[in-house]
Amino acid sequence: MFNQKGGVGKTTTCVNLCCAFTEAGRKTLVVDCDPQGHSTSGLGINKHNAAPNTYHVLIEGVPAEKAVISTPYGDVIPCNKDLFGSGIQLAETSGREKVLKNALAPLRERYDFILVDCPALLELLTLNALCAADSVLIPVQCEYLALEGLSELMGTLRMVRRSLNPDLAVEGVVLTMYDGRTNLSLQVANAVKKHMKQAVFKTAIPRNVRLSEAPSHGMPVLRYDPSSRGAYAYRQLAEEILAQNPKGR
Numbered sequence: 001m002f003n004q005k006g007g008v009g010k011t012t013t014c015v016n017l018c019c020a021f022t023e024a025g026r027k028t029l030v031v032d033c034d035p036q037g038h039s040t041s042g043l044g045i046n047k048h049n050a051a052p053n054t055y056h057v058l059i060e061g062v063p064a065e066k067a068v069i070s071t072p073y074g075d076v077i078p079c080n081k082d083l084f085g086s087g088i089q090l091a092e093t094s095g096r097e098k099v100l101k102n103a104l105a106p107l108r109e110r111y112d113f114i115l116v117d118c119p120a121l122l123e124l125l126t127l128n129a130l131c132a133a134d135s136v137l138i139p140v141q142c143e144y145l146a147l148e149g150l151s152e153l154m155g156t157l158r159m160v161r162r163s164l165n166p167d168l169a170v171e172g173v174v175l176t177m178y179d180g181r182t183n184l185s186l187q188v189a190n191a192v193k194k195h196m197k198q199a200v201f202k203t204a205i206p207r208n209v210r211l212s213e214a215p216s217h218g219m220p221v222l223r224y225d226p227s228s229r230g231a232y233a234y235r236q237l238a239e240e241i242l243a244q245n246p247k248g249r
Contacts, residue, residue, distance in 0.1 A: 002129065002136050004156065005149040006120035009139040009176035010034075012211060012221075013234075014117040015042040018074040019220035020238030026112035029068065031104065032079035033125050035086075039117040040078040043071045044218035050078035057103050058128070059089050064103045073220055075111075087124040097164055100128035113245075122156060130160045135171035137241075140192055142178045142185040142204075147195060170199050171244070174237060178204040203236040 001010040014030055021028040032039040033054055037047035050069070054077055056062040067077045090096045104114060116129040130136065138153060140146050150173075161168050173196050179185045193200045205211075208230035214221040221230045 001115065001139065002118045002126065002153070003138055003140065003149065004120060004122055004153055005141070005145075008141040009174075009205060010120075011038040011042060011117055012215075013137065013139050013174060013176070013205070013237075014039050014115050015073070015215075016220045016222055016231075016234035017238055017241070018043070018076075018113075018115055019222045020235050021113050021242070022074040023222065023235075024238065024242060026242070027110065028074040028113045028115065029107065029111045030074060030076040031100075031114060031116045031129075032076060033083070033100070033129050034079060034117050034119045035081055035083040035125075036119075037078065037080040038215065040076060040080065041218060042215045042220065043073050043076050045069055045071065045076060045078050047078060047080040050080060051082075053077065053082060054079040055082035055086055058083075058099050058125075059086055064107055068107075073223065083125070090124045090128070096124060097127045097131050101132035104132055127160070127164065130157075130168060131165045133165070133168060135169040137171040138173045139176045139205075140173055140188075141176050142188040144184065144188070146188050147191050150192065150195065171241070173200045175200070175204040177207050179207050180204075201237060201240050203233055203240055205233045205237070206230065208233075 001014045018028045018030045030039050040047040052062045052067040057064050057067050068075050069078060093099055118126045118129045140150055175189055206229050210225040210228035211221050211230035214224035217224055221228060
């Protein structure tokens, strides 16, 4: 899950897709690479005392499988503020952009999907995620500056393909915080579809109070309020992704 702009729904998408894939019988792992640890807490884990976590895997060389925590919604390698400043420590590591890829290699065959929640900033943590990934899912908020940010993001992906991960694909673009009653949402949606064409998922994630409430209860909206519009939308998005990847990745 990647977008250089914050507040676009990366974590919400990560947590709810994990739950949706798990409900569909797919073994799924979330790797929380955002020092804020919102995916960790959104899956019901106390991020403050979660150890070992992503920091220990990346910086101290703890085997990734030892950091995995199982939840009712899927598995997670947790994260917290330990990861702040880790980019400085990673910079001193040999093969610094591929530490996460190497750490996750033993887990790839155990899971149908591994979802990595990236920080918004383009830093070594994010580059590690992009090097480890087969594809990128891009949440785009339906607001005025969305296209400007999307253009910058695609430039970043081209740079990563040239120098670090030539096989990196775009899984798709998902429109978030969509309100079909407003001209702004409709205009942004049309502009993104014109720019990205078939890469845009048919499912758009609506603005929904339940989506905002669910993280404070430590659960995905699919469990917090399964009948909500937000839960329905994320199930639909998961079905689209499963159709593209019937055997996972």
